[in-house]
Amino acid sequence: IDQVRRKIVTDTVQIPEWDTRTGVHFKPGEFSLNEGHEILKINDRWNAGYDDTRWFSAEVTIPENLDGKKLYLRLNLGGEALVRINGKIVGAISMGENWIDRDLIFLDEGKAGEKLNIEVEATVNNGVFCDYAIAGAKYLTYTIETSQIDAIDEETEQYFYDVRCAYDSLEQIEDKVIYDRVYTAIDESIHCLDFDFDDEIFYKSVPVAR
Numbered sequence: 001i002d003q004v005r006r007k008i009v010t011d012t013v014q015i016p017e018w019d020t021r022t023g024v025h026f027k028p029g030e031f032s033l034n035e036g037h038e039i040l041k042i043n044d045r046w047n048a049g050y051d052d053t054r055w056f057s058a059e060v061t062i063p064e065n066l067d068g069k070k071l072y073l074r075l076n077l078g079g080e081a082l083v084r085i086n087g088k089i090v091g092a093i094s095m096g097e098n099w100i101d102r103d104l105i106f107l108d109e110g111k112a113g114e115k116l117n118i119e120v121e122a123t124v125n126n127g128v129f130c131d132y133a134i135a136g137a138k139y140l141t142y143t144i145e146t147s148q149i150d151a152i153d154e155e156t157e158q159y160f161y162d163v164r165c166a167y168d169s170l171e172q173i174e175d176k177v178i179y180d181r182v183y184t185a186i187d188e189s190i191h192c193l194d195f196d197f198d199d200e201i202f203y204k205s206v207p208v209a210r
Contacts, residue, residue: 001167003195004160007202011065011151015118017041018056018147025053025123042144048079048124049139056081056120060149067112069151073105078142081122094125095142103146110151153203159210163189 018040023033031053040046046054056077073083073090080094083105091105107116129140166186173179192209194201 008157009150010153013149015058015147018058021055023053025051045143047139054122058118060116062110062114064112066110066151069110070154071107071110072150076103076146079122079125081120084119086117155206159206
């Protein structure tokens with residue numbers, strides 16, 4: 001099942017850098033912008049405290065190999081953030097210790113040549129920062145870990161959730177007869193997958209397994 005998960009993403013486009021600005025948030029829609037811009041890349045670090053806001057912006061052109069595919073924007077910039085594409089709010093991301101991580105934004109079907117203007121309005125993760133602030137911290141430091149667009153094989157994605165759901169249900173099944181039938185169905189399904197050949201052959205085996 002873990003091997004199936006690794007096959008969900010077929011292609012990836014990296015977002016190599018972000019143009020960023022900082023400011024202070026007063027109330028909804030009202031900010032005091034600081035002067036200057038800073039370019040940040042993967043593994044770069046940035047700081048955020050209460051009321052601090054950092055805007056990340058980047059432009060991505062959808063390449064031919066992503067045309068017609070289901071796409072996700074995958075971001076781990078740290079903290080919590082609102083995500084806009086071409087001026088429209090499309091979702092939010094959240095990262096932090098002992099916190100619910102959300103790093104995926106579903107995009108529309110890929111269209112080769114389409115330009116995506118991505119803006120991320122980021123700030124400190126307040127749920128995590130609270131304890132640090134009580135201890136005297138003025139800010140938290142975050143690292144940009146993931147910045148990319150992933151193309152998905154939808155059949156494999158659906159199959160992964162189907163088989164994973166069935167597998168996770170086993171620990172709740174008390175009736176041995178039903179348990180054995182569900183386990184056998186999972187086992188026989190997994191054995192339909194052709195892991196030993198190239199990706200094209202694997203993807204052809206997924207509908208049979210599903």
